[in-house]
Amino acid sequence: MDYFEPKTIREAVSLLARYGEKAKVIAGGTDVLVDMKFKEEPSCLVNIKRIPALSYIREDDGFLRVGTLTPIREIETSSLVRQKLPLLWEAAHQFASLQIRNTATIGGNVCRASPSGEMLAPLLVLEASAVARFSRGEKKLPFGELFLGPGQTLLGSKGLLTEIEIALPPERSGSVYLKHAVRGAMDIAMVGVAVLLTPDAGGKKAKDVRIGLGAVAPTPIRAKSAEKALRGKAMARAVVEEAARRAAADAKPITDHRASAEYRRWIVEALTRKGLAQAWKAATGKEVDR
Numbered sequence: 001m002d003y004f005e006p007k008t009i010r011e012a013v014s015l016l017a018r019y020g021e022k023a024k025v026i027a028g029g030t031d032v033l034v035d036m037k038f039k040e041e042p043s044c045l046v047n048i049k050r051i052p053a054l055s056y057i058r059e060d061d062g063f064l065r066v067g068t069l070t071p072i073r074e075i076e077t078s079s080l081v082r083q084k085l086p087l088l089w090e091a092a093h094q095f096a097s098l099q100i101r102n103t104a105t106i107g108g109n110v111c112r113a114s115p116s117g118e119m120l121a122p123l124l125v126l127e128a129s130a131v132a133r134f135s136r137g138e139k140k141l142p143f144g145e146l147f148l149g150p151g152q153t154l155l156g157s158k159g160l161l162t163e164i165e166i167a168l169p170p171e172r173s174g175s176v177y178l179k180h181a182v183r184g185a186m187d188i189a190m191v192g193v194a195v196l197l198t199p200d201a202g203g204k205k206a207k208d209v210r211i212g213l214g215a216v217a218p219t220p221i222r223a224k225s226a227e228k229a230l231r232g233k234a235m236a237r238a239v240v241e242e243a244a245r246r247a248a249a250d251a252k253p254i255t256d257h258r259a260s261a262e263y264r265r266w267i268v269e270a271l272t273r274k275g276l277a278q279a280w281k282a283a284t285g286k287e288v289d290r
């Protein structure tokens with residue numbers, strides 16, 4: 001196996017262009033090393049950990065920018081993230097064990113493109129973009145288009161993710177990430193639900209609602225018909241119940257060793273109902289009307 005430790009983004013990108021599908025990027029290695037042990041070894045490994053310019057969290061003109069090599073633990077301990085993007089903080093906080101959070105990177109989680117990847121549903125509702133470098137230059141790929149299927153993204157084998165760009169949500173919005181797993185944070189999500197809700201100026205209606213679902217389709221998805229059922233409506237219990245039912249119908253789960261499709265839909269409905277109530281309370285300080 002050929003092994004490289006590029007020192008610059010340009011060097012890494014030219015290695016990916018040269019080796020194409022034979023090359024595998026390794027960041028924290030918490031997915032790659034497990035695959036190498038239990039599945040197959042790539043013929044070329046490109047370790048990007050020696051590129052110092054790829055680990056940072058910074059606020060910049062209405063955006064939070066997170067470098068691809070930023071460990072999940074740094075996101076969890078960042079006061080900037082906790083204050084400006086509590087949704088991302090919550091997802092980082094519920095991510096695996098401390099040891100894994102210290103090693104796993106945000107970029108590795110995104111590029112792994114696992115339907116149950118913890119950071120994906122939150123980044124989808126935050127309408128983040130993936131900034132990637134190719135040998136032909138830089139591209140900004142919206143999260144709504146980034147995922148093609150399990151393990152597949154628009155980056156293909158030649159793109160290097162460098163940054164996640166996230167527009168800061170309105171200050172009066174409320175958000176929540178709920179993960180359902182048998183062993184809590186130590187387990188891969190059976191279902192993940194991310195909600196971002198912005199009330200109208202009067203604090204009675206939902207002006208903007210975004211609901212992201214993880215582990216219930218080949219890629220993370222937005223529960224579009226549930227969002228539509230809420231947008232512009234007064235936040236009453238019957239409206240929330242209807243939205244939760246629609247979210248369950250928006251999900252396209254499979255049955256596997258973790259849970260049946262039917263059980264996953266039921267959890268989506270329960271978590272969406274709970275998530276909407278919590279996000280509304282976080283935004284307005286009020287309970288959903290009866």
Ligand SMILES: Cc1cc2nc3c(=O)[nH]c(=O)nc-3n(C[C@H](O)[C@H](O)[C@H](O)COP(=O)(O)OP(=O)(O)OC[C@H]3O[C@@H](n4cnc5c(N)ncnc54)[C@H](O)[C@@H]3O)c2cc1C
Nearest residue numbers: 025027028029030031032096104105108109111117118161
């Ligand atoms: C015990 C254990 C528990 C886990 N628990 C969770 C959990 O609770 N939630 C969860 O979401 N995940 C979990 N995972 C999965 C894993 O930790 C995450 O997916 C992690 O974020 C991967 O990051 P990494 O830096 O280790 O990626 P790596 O393993 O280095 O890479 C992952 C993939 O991304 C590609 N890649 C990495 N960086 C780039 C880049 N900059 N550009 C292009 N491609 C890139 C690699 O080629 C590879 O395909 C767990 C894993 C283990 C072993």
